Amino acid sequence: MPLDHRRVPGPEESQAPLLYAAPGEEEAAPGREAAALRPLLARAGLLSQAEGSAYVELSGGTKVLCAVRGPREAAEGRGRLLCEFRRAPFSSRGARPRPGPAAAARERELGLALQEALAPAVRLARYPRARLEVTALLLQDGGSALAAAISAAALALADAGVEMFDLVVGCGLCRAPGPAGAWLLQPSEAEERAAPARLTVALMPGLNQVAGLLGSGQGGPPESWARAVRLGLEGCQRLYPVLRRSLLRAAERRAAEGPRSTGSSA
Amino acid sequence: MAGLELLSDEGYRVDGRRAGELRKVRARMGVFAQADGSAYIEQGNTKVLAVVYGPHEMRGSRSKALHDRALVNCQYSMATFSTGERKRRPHGDRKSSEMTLHLKQTFEAAILTQLYPRSQIDIYVQVLQADGGNYCASVNAATLATIDAGIPMRDYVCASSAGFIEDTPLADLNYVEEAAGGPQVALALLPKSDQIALLEMNSRLHEDHLDQVIEAAIKACKDIYTVLDQVVREHVHEVTTLLGE
Amino acid sequence: MASVVLSEAEKVYIVHGIQEDLRVDGRGCEDYRCTEVETDVVSNTSGSARVKLGHTDILVGVKAEMGTPKLEKPDEGYLEFFVDCSANATPEFEGRGGEELGTEIVNTLYRIFSNGSSIDLKSLCINPREHCWVLYVDVLLLECGGNLFDAISIAVKAALFNTRIPKVRVLEDDEGSKEIELSDDPYDCIRLNVDNVPCIITLSKIGCRHVVDATLQEEACSLASLLLSVTNRGTLTCMKKLGKGSLDPESIFEMMETGKKVGKTLHIALQKTLEKEESLGTTRQKVGFLG
Numbered sequence: 001m002p003l004d005h006r007r008v009p010g011p012e013e014s015q016a017p018l019l020y021a022a023p024g025e026e027e028a029a030p031g032r033e034a035a036a037l038r039p040l041l042a043r044a045g046l047l048s049q050a051e052g053s054a055y056v057e058l059s060g061g062t063k064v065l066c067a068v069r070g071p072r073e074a075a076e077g078r079g080r081l082l083c084e085f086r087r088a089p090f091s092s093r094g095a096r097p098r099p100g101p102a103a104a105a106r107e108r109e110l111g112l113a114l115q116e117a118l119a120p121a122v123r124l125a126r127y128p129r130a131r132l133e134v135t136a137l138l139l140q141d142g143g144s145a146l147a148a149a150i151s152a153a154a155l156a157l158a159d160a161g162v163e164m165f166d167l168v169v170g171c172g173l174c175r176a177p178g179p180a181g182a183w184l185l186q187p188s189e190a191e192e193r194a195a196p197a198r199l200t201v202a203l204m205p206g207l208n209q210v211a212g213l214l215g216s217g218q219g220g221p222p223e224s225w226a227r228a229v230r231l232g233l234e235g236c237q238r239l240y241p242v243l244r245r246s247l248l249r250a251a252e253r254r255a256a257e258g259p260r261s262t263g264s265s266a
Numbered sequence: 267m268a269g270l271e272l273l274s275d276e277g278y279r280v281d282g283r284r285a286g287e288l289r290k291v292r293a294r295m296g297v298f299a300q301a302d303g304s305a306y307i308e309q310g311n312t313k314v315l316a317v318v319y320g321p322h323e324m325r326g327s328r329s330k331a332l333h334d335r336a337l338v339n340c341q342y343s344m345a346t347f348s349t350g351e352r353k354r355r356p357h358g359d360r361k362s363s364e365m366t367l368h369l370k371q372t373f374e375a376a377i378l379t380q381l382y383p384r385s386q387i388d389i390y391v392q393v394l395q396a397d398g399g400n401y402c403a404s405v406n407a408a409t410l411a412t413i414d415a416g417i418p419m420r421d422y423v424c425a426s427s428a429g430f431i432e433d434t435p436l437a438d439l440n441y442v443e444e445a446a447g448g449p450q451v452a453l454a455l456l457p458k459s460d461q462i463a464l465l466e467m468n469s470r471l472h473e474d475h476l477d478q479v480i481e482a483a484i485k486a487c488k489d490i491y492t493v494l495d496q497v498v499r500e501h502v503h504e505v506t507t508l509l510g511e
Numbered sequence: 512m513a514s515v516v517l518s519e520a521e522k523v524y525i526v527h528g529i530q531e532d533l534r535v536d537g538r539g540c541e542d543y544r545c546t547e548v549e550t551d552v553v554s555n556t557s558g559s560a561r562v563k564l565g566h567t568d569i570l571v572g573v574k575a576e577m578g579t580p581k582l583e584k585p586d587e588g589y590l591e592f593f594v595d596c597s598a599n600a601t602p603e604f605e606g607r608g609g610e611e612l613g614t615e616i617v618n619t620l621y622r623i624f625s626n627g628s629s630i631d632l633k634s635l636c637i638n639p640r641e642h643c644w645v646l647y648v649d650v651l652l653l654e655c656g657g658n659l660f661d662a663i664s665i666a667v668k669a670a671l672f673n674t675r676i677p678k679v680r681v682l683e684d685d686e687g688s689k690e691i692e693l694s695d696d697p698y699d700c701i702r703l704n705v706d707n708v709p710c711i712i713t714l715s716k717i718g719c720r721h722v723v724d725a726t727l728q729e730e731a732c733s734l735a736s737l738l739l740s741v742t743n744r745g746t747l748t749c750m751k752k753l754g755k756g757s758l759d760p761e762s763i764f765e766m767m768e769t770g771k772k773v774g775k776t777l778h779i780a781l782q783k784t785l786e787k788e789e790s791l792g793t794t795r796q797k798v799g800f801l802g
Contacts, residue, residue, distance in 0.1 A: 016582055016640060109618040113751075120735070120757035196626070199750075209757035213737070216622045216749040222767035225747050233760055294801050298654045299566055301599070306800035311554065315653065315800065317599040325602060341598050341605055346649040347556045347572030356595045356651075358606070390598040390605070392653070394570065395553050 037235055038144075038186045042151065042243050044159040044250035052160025054246075056152040060188050061142025066152035068160040071130035079127035083115035083134045085149060092141045093189065110146055117150045117170065117202035117212025123163040132162060143189040144172030146200045150212065151243055158247055166204035167243060168211050171235040173199045173228050175219055183228040185235045199225070201232035205240040272431050272443055280442050281310070288426070288438045288486055291493045293407070295414045295501040303415025307407040310440060311397035316407035318415040320387035336382035340369040342404060344393040365401060368464060372405055372425070372454045375463040378418045387417060398441035399427045401452050406490060413498055421456040422494055423463055426486035428453070428479050430471055435482035437489075451479050455487040515727045522732050526718040534722065534729070541773055543724045548665065548784050550673035552799050557646075558674030561799070562666035565726060566656025569663055571648065571670040575677075577691075578645040580636060588635025588643035592620045594650040594663070601655070609652070616650070616663060619711075623664070623740040623749045628707050630671070638681045642691065646674070657726040660738055664711035665781060671708060672785050675700040709740040709748045710781070712774050714766045716758060721766050723773050737766045741774025743782070 039059040047053035050067035057063045074080060085107055089096045097103055114136060122132070134157065136149040150170030158164060174187040174195035183199075184191060192198060197217030204211050210233070219225050273279055283289070289310030298304040303318035324331045331337065342365035343357035357366075373389060389412065391404040405425035412419060429436045430449045444450060449471035454464040471479065517525075525535055532539050544565040553559040556572040563569075580587060594616040596609025603609075624630070635644040648670065650663055678694040678701060694700075715725040715733035725733060734756025740749040747767065752758060758766075788795060 016585060018582070018585065105614055105618060108614055112615060112618075116752060116755070119755035204757060207757075208760065210752065210760055210763055211757045213750055213752040213758075213763070215751070216625055216740075218626045218628060219747060221746050222764075222771045225750060226764045226767055229760070229763060292801055297800055298568065298599070300601075300654055300656065304599075308799075308801070313553070313799075315599060319602050339605075343595075343597060345553075345570070345572065345651050346593055346595065346647070347553060347559070347574050350555060352574045352576060352647050352649075356597065388598070388602050388605070390602075392597050392599050392651070394651075395555060397555075 032184070034182045034184050035231065035234070036185065037238060038188075040151075040239060040242050042155060042246035044155045044247050045254060050156075050160075052156045052158070052162070054152045054155035054159055056148045056155070058142060058144060058148055058186065061140050062145055062148050063139040063142075064136055064145065064148045064152045065139060066134065066136045066149065066156040068132065068134050068153075068156045068162065070132040070160075071127045071162070072133070074129055074131040077129060079124040079129070080131045081115055081119055081122055081124060081134065082131055083111050083118065083136070083153070085110040085114050085136050085138070085146075087138045087141065090140075091138045110149070113146060113200070113212065113214045114149055114153060117168055118153055118157065120209065120211045121154060121164045121166050121168045121204055122157060123165060126163050132157070141189060143192045144170075144186045144200070146170065146214070147172035147186070147202070150200070150202045151239065155243055155247060159250055166206040166209075167240065167247075168202050168204055169236040169239050169243060170200060170202045170212070171232045171239060173201070173215075173232050173235075175217070175224075175228070183224075183231055185231060199228050199232060201229055201236065203233050203236035205237055270442070270446070272446055272448075273434060273436070277434075279436065281440055285434050286437050286482060286485060288489055289440065291406075291490065293410060293494065293497045295410050295497065296505075301411075301415075303411045303413070303417070305407050305410030305414055307403055307410065309399060309403045309406070309438070311395055312399055312403045313393070313395040314400070314403040314407040315392045315394060316404065316411040317390045317392075318388065318408070318411040318417065319390075320415070321382040321385040321417065324384065324386050331384045331386075332379075334383050335379035336377070336384075337386045338370055338374050338377060338379065338389065339386055340366050340373065340389045340391070340408075342366045342369055342391045342393075344396060344400070348393050348396045365404070368401060368466070369404060369408065372423055372464045373408065373412070376409075376419050376421065376423045376456060377412065378420060381418060396441070398439050398444045402426050402438075402454075405454050406494060410494060410497065414501070421458045421461075422491055423454050424457055424487040424490040424494060425452065425454040425464070426483050426490055427451060428483035428486060430475055430479050433475075435475070435479045437482050437486035449479070451483050453480065453483040453487060455484060455491075457488050457491040460484075515731050517728060517731050521728070525729060525732050529717045529720050529722060529729075532720075536726070538724075540720055540722045541769060543773075543777065544726075546662075546665065548669050548781065548788075549798060550669050550785065550788060552797070557676060558670045558672070560666050560669035560673055562662050562669065564656075564658060564662040564665070564724070566654055567658060567662045568652075568654035568656075569659075569666040570651040570653055571663075571666040572651070573670045573674045574647045574649070575644045575674065576647060577637070577642055580640060580643040584632070585640040586636050587632035588645060589632060590624060590630070590646045590648055592617045592624075592648050592650070594620075594652065596652045599653050604652075616660070619660065619738070619749070619751065620648075620650075620663070620667065622751075623709050623711065626748050629742075629748070630708060631704055634701065634703070635676075637679055637691065638689065641689070642681075644676055646671075655727070657728075657730050658713055658724045660711045660713050661724060664709070664740070665777075668705055668708045668710060668781065669785060671703050672705045674703055676703075677701075707742055709742045710774060710777055711738055711740050711749075712770045712777070713738045713753070714770055716756070716762065716766075719762075721762065721769065723769070737763065737770070739767065739770040739774070741770055741778075743775065743778035745771045745775050747771070 199215030
């Protein structure tokens with residue numbers, strides 16, 4: 001076999017690093033109340049280049065920045081909502097994930113989930129021959145990333161003055177390990193990794209309609225999942241005032257700044 | 267050709283056929299309800315599905331429309347599990363692009379395209395299992411599908427491959443014979459008018475033998491024609507009885 | 512997907528019918544269409560199945576190839592999914608047109624198989640950290656007549672049931688180097704236990720009721736649907752909202768109950784069909800696409 005001079009030849013025999021990692025090193029997460037929400041910070045209208053933008057941070061590390069561009073002219077007939085979900089290369093724990101088709105496919109799945117959660121809220125019929133582009137950038141993944149992205153994207157759409165039926169609030173859940181594990185609201189990254197099942201719900205709180213639902217894992221019988229959905233929807237209702245307030249504050253800030261007259265509605 | 271005897275002294279091939287014998291051909295028309303025309307053919311272990319959409323108005327850019335005839339649009343793809351080793355992608359690689367082009371050329375020669383100016387006819391071929399003679403089976407399946415779609419053609423197009431091993435021309439090569447790397451001819455024939463729609467040859471063959479090999483391929487094509495014709499007649503009979511005539 | 516254009520009147524007709532638990536083709540809201548399942552249709556695969564659900568036509572081939580286990584799971588094999596939305600189904604899928612739908616389906620398949628219990632991946636390991644079986648599950652979409660996800664999951668389960676992986680032995684010689692020996696007997700093979708493989712049940716919300724196994728026309732009337740993957744014991748392993756509409760919380764709970772009920776019956780029926788076909792053995796007349 002020809003020698004590849006560009007590579008440093010490694011030792012002939014190599015071992016997986018897992019061999020040296022003692023099992024069970026990670027400390028157990030401190031017990032917490034299942035229905036406890038993590039403090040959430042939301043701020044709308046912070047980017048000047050995009051038509052609308054929002055930033056959502058969950059205490060414990062999840063940071064999502066979302067921008068909306070449009071409505072832009074598009075060739076095709078109906079209005080379209082395009083959503084993109086991206087992870088910053090430095091967003092997750094450990095080594096930088098290798099970019100490749102697998103990572104791209106995962107991002108696309110989350111982008112699609114984002115789109116399906118937002119589509120019921122946006123009045124696309126009012127934007128014929130136009131497209132709205134929503135980009136969510138996950139700066140740091142500290143758990144419940146998709147939920148945070150959904151909330152941020154809805155805020156950004158509202159901030160852009162896009163006509164909507166309602167805001168969309170996302171909430172993440174995961175099931176604690178163990179046969180009778182309880183569902184936890186807004187899990188941290190460590191909890192998410194250890195969880196046998198995960199779920200993200202998105203709610204339009206004003207209309208009380210579920211806009212999005214994505215979950216998988218060993219969540220047990222439908223009754224258990226139903227409990228999770230109920231818990232998640234309750235969580236969404238509790239998050240809603242925070243998001244509303246951030247929108248109002250953005251509108252006030254903008255009014256104080258002066259000439260730009262587009263108001264946002266909550 | 268170490269080890270493998272492609273033609274025994276008694277004149278039998280690896281799968282027990284004679285030199286000029288075809289593999290078992292089984293076919294069915296009208297496999298799918300949504301397509302305008304569809305057909306399925308099995309030649310030995312080679313299994314191919316063909317679907318025809320059209321003639322319909324141009325899809326995508328209208329600039330490709332031809333003002334005096336229909337555009338024949340083909341796609342040849344192979345299921346990822348069709349070959350012995352798994353394929354990474356079903357179409358878009360060099361080999362299938364070449365096949366796509368061959369199919370297009372073959373059917374442009376056979377379909378009466380001048381009857382449908384500014385329109386488009388789609389022929390999609392899907393190889394489900396590959397065991398030699400993929401192009402030929404594709405052409406035969408596409409012919410049946412085109413007939414099922416009711417698109418007027420000059421004639422059937424029948425295709426068959428032929429090889430030349432140990433001074434004997436062999437008709438309808440299977441995978442083992444193809445992989446042996448001997449000379450190989452693929453021929454698409456319009457059997458009634460004896461016109462050749464496509465002729466392709468690989469590898470090296472002495473000029474003196476060319477006639478023989480082509481003769482064998484033409485013979486095989488005509489045999490296939492008999493089978494296809496019977497399939498079409500049976501299908502039409504079935505359909506008319508269903509209509510209650 | 513072959514697009515259907517429905518007029519308002521047609522939509523109203525379908526919606527009103529469903530309100531009365533009577534669908535256009537005479538089914539009730541919780542009935543499946545007639546489903547044909549045939550296994551072992553492509554002979555050069557380790558396992559294959561073709562499923563015809565109404566006009567939806569799916570072919571799945573499973574190929575077992577040898578590979579190296581993933582670093583984080585050194586003693587397990589793994590599954591790789593690929594969905595080819597072939598142009599046979601509709602001209603829109605020509606070239607790269609089907610890729611978007613293909614990735615969506617692939618992601619869903621990974622999601623429903625992502626829990627540890629669907630398939631015993633440990634049985635696919637040959638020797639830890641070095642060799643394992645990789646099952647390439649390739650789905651070929653031949654025709655779409657609605658309810659793709661359910662049909663695909665049925666076909667995948669049937670193909671995995673049909674999969675036979677040759678038995679291999681690891682021989683170690685004096686110097687410690689390992690050699691892999693394939694069993695001489697072609698019938699000496701591993702079968703997979705597919706009892707826990709879930710099936711997808713898609714419930715489409717039409718009007719204020721929900722239906723299973725929607726046809727293309729019914730899908731055109733539905734704004735939102737709920738995809739559930741149900742195991743034979745009735746547990747859910749995945750749920751996902753599809754479509755551009757929203758759902759009422761109460762209807763979600765109803766749909767989950769229906770999904771569980773329908774899923775259990777579907778699993779029993781499928782298992783029975785597969786076992787019946789299996790018992791026929793070589794005497795079975797293979798129909799394939801000729802039937």
